Amino acid sequence: MAQPAPAAHPPSPTSHPLPARGRPRSERAHQAILQATQELLLESGYAGLRLEHVAARAGVGKATIYRRWSSREELVLELVSGIGAPRPTIDDLGDTRAALVRAVLDPIMTITTTPFGPTIRTLLSEIAGSGGPGERFRETVVAAHRAAIETIVARGVERGDLRPDVDAPMATEMLLGPVFYRLIVGGALDRDLAERVVHAYLAGAAVPQTDWF
Amino acid sequence: MAQPAPAAHPPSPTSHPLPARGRPRSERAHQAILQATQELLLESGYAGLRLEHVAARAGVGKATIYRRWSSREELVLELVSGIGAPRPTIDDLGDTRAALVRAVLDPIMTITTTPFGPTIRTLLSEIAGSGGPGERFRETVVAAHRAAIETIVARGVERGDLRPDVDAPMATEMLLGPVFYRLIVGGALDRDLAERVVHAYLAGAAVPQTDWF
DNA sequence: GGAAGTATACGGAACGGACCGTATCCATGA
DNA sequence: TCATGGATACGGTCCGTTCCGTATACTTCC
Numbered sequence: 001m002a003q004p005a006p007a008a009h010p011p012s013p014t015s016h017p018l019p020a021r022g023r024p025r026s027e028r029a030h031q032a033i034l035q036a037t038q039e040l041l042l043e044s045g046y047a048g049l050r051l052e053h054v055a056a057r058a059g060v061g062k063a064t065i066y067r068r069w070s071s072r073e074e075l076v077l078e079l080v081s082g083i084g085a086p087r088p089t090i091d092d093l094g095d096t097r098a099a100l101v102r103a104v105l106d107p108i109m110t111i112t113t114t115p116f117g118p119t120i121r122t123l124l125s126e127i128a129g130s131g132g133p134g135e136r137f138r139e140t141v142v143a144a145h146r147a148a149i150e151t152i153v154a155r156g157v158e159r160g161d162l163r164p165d166v167d168a169p170m171a172t173e174m175l176l177g178p179v180f181y182r183l184i185v186g187g188a189l190d191r192d193l194a195e196r197v198v199h200a201y202l203a204g205a206a207v208p209q210t211d212w213f
Numbered sequence: 214m215a216q217p218a219p220a221a222h223p224p225s226p227t228s229h230p231l232p233a234r235g236r237p238r239s240e241r242a243h244q245a246i247l248q249a250t251q252e253l254l255l256e257s258g259y260a261g262l263r264l265e266h267v268a269a270r271a272g273v274g275k276a277t278i279y280r281r282w283s284s285r286e287e288l289v290l291e292l293v294s295g296i297g298a299p300r301p302t303i304d305d306l307g308d309t310r311a312a313l314v315r316a317v318l319d320p321i322m323t324i325t326t327t328p329f330g331p332t333i334r335t336l337l338s339e340i341a342g343s344g345g346p347g348e349r350f351r352e353t354v355v356a357a358h359r360a361a362i363e364t365i366v367a368r369g370v371e372r373g374d375l376r377p378d379v380d381a382p383m384a385t386e387m388l389l390g391p392v393f394y395r396l397i398v399g400g401a402l403d404r405d406l407a408e409r410v411v412h413a414y415l416a417g418a419a420v421p422q423t424d425w426f
Numbered sequence: 427g428g429a430a431g432t433a434t435a436c437g438g439a440a441c442g443g444a445c446c447g448t449a450t451c452c453a454t455g456a
Numbered sequence: 457t458c459a460t461g462g463a464t465a466c467g468g469t470c471c472g473t474t475c476c477g478t479a480t481a482c483t484t485c486c
Binding site for chain 1: 444445446447448449450454455456
């Protein structure tokens, strides 16, 4: 992340000609707020997160938080988007199946091994909502995963591993859908899930010869 | 001191041997509360739902609400579970594909055509949480859909439409996962989605001959 | 059978507590 | 000089509880 860009209120993030009047903002306070938010999210979840606790643990005044983020929701979503997003991971292995497993496993690992997982569960409502903050999450985290999968599928078709008539836009839904399903409904999120999802996606459930016109 | 409530839930309407001392609870008030909750959920969403508004619209005191439900969350989840759940819909059509499309379409229709679609989105965090209320939702709504799908898959195998080695327990994840995915991430929830999901699930993405060992 | 008694629920109102987001204070430092 | 720092107080909102006087059932007793 490393967002030196001052948030919300000040003019443009990358606006240069600021004379920088007055005392400059403390980067230490900024990081301390994010760190405290992350810790408290893990301990209490989003619904239980109290900005006064964040301020206390960060050794900061509440006003300092509101100078940088306009609301509790803004703060938390920026944190989560930053954690869950990137993972370029588009190294092609020459093996379509292995690449797909990795693409499914990536969000699974993010969910199960980073603070992102326990946190995102408490943020699902905000993410699913049509509000601006959820929009940003979709644009960063989700778009990255969709792009990765569509790249793999396109290469798989070129390579002759996948059917030329495969419904490419549906690949993300078919492969990541089960992950979201278990995120909500419960169930193991592990490598076994990733492998079974990819296998089911590739092999299909119908008896081979009969059903395709 | 800490135990004022006799029971969070009233004696069930068909409860037998209670002597029923005192004034019985008003069924009219009960229904009015549920009705008002439903209306206000649609207008304001879960986060914006105010119990005092519910009470006012229902023509009821707040205490009357808390006599029946222990919290706002309890009230709303009971409402949502009740509506989203049943739909027996296990009429076998003799057509595995059509049955699967119907099984996928059922939750889609519930989401898009009943008041609870917009509401479920605002309740995702509570449902995903490990708390009791979410548990009840999973036991009712989700379990019903899983049972329906597993029945269809089993019959499909018997009938010879589906591969005998199909990963049956994964069928629900593969088929309903995309619905949950779009519920969170966005995207159309319609018949076209159901048909494409089922088609992808049946046909598989891999080139037919090669990949099955 | 009818009157009195008992137990609970009713609608209404107020309250305590928690929390968000804002405002104000003085000190700090580029 | 002046915006930021940490600290604290405040207004406002809303949950969940508690109390009030009233309403409605069953039970007891005449």
